Amino acid sequence: MEAxxxxxxxxxxxxxxxxxxRPAMRDGVLAxxxxxxLWNSKPGGEKLMHYVLEELRASGLDPALAREFKKEYDTRxxxxxxxxxxxxxxxxxxxxVGD
Numbered sequence: 001m002e003a004x005x006x007x008x009x010x011x012x013x014x015x016x017x018x019x020x021x022r023p024a025m026r027d028g029v030l031a032x033x034x035x036x037x038l039w040n041s042k043p044g045g046e047k048l049m050h051y052v053l054e055e056l057r058a059s060g061l062d063p064a065l066a067r068e069f070k071k072e073y074d075t076r077x078x079x080x081x082x083x084x085x086x087x088x089x090x091x092x093x094x095x096x097v098g099d
Contacts, residue, residue, distance in 0.1 A: 030061040036090035037066060038082070040074040048096045069093075 037053060039045035049068065057063050067089060071078045086093050 033091040036086045036093035038069040038095045
């Protein structure tokens with residue numbers, strides 16, 4: 001076996017696996033929808049998410065059905081449990097960054 005002399009380079013980018021012939025169903029109605037708001041824990045992100053919530057409320061969203069989620073670190077993905085909770089308890093999720 002021949003030894004490798006170079007440094008391996010990994011490309012972290014991926015192409016999304018999306019079937020454009022099967023778009024997500026959207027009825028345009030926010031009433032009764034459970035929304036999740038995920039922000040990256042940077043300063044200012046929480047203010048933006050509350051602004052978005054108010055805009056959605058004005059469009060018919062019930063704020064009592066909204067759930068807020070926060071990443072522990074701005075540079076890392078949220079924990080698997082957070083993604084699982086969003087998938088199980090939300091009809092739609094909006095993410096935002098701060099700063």
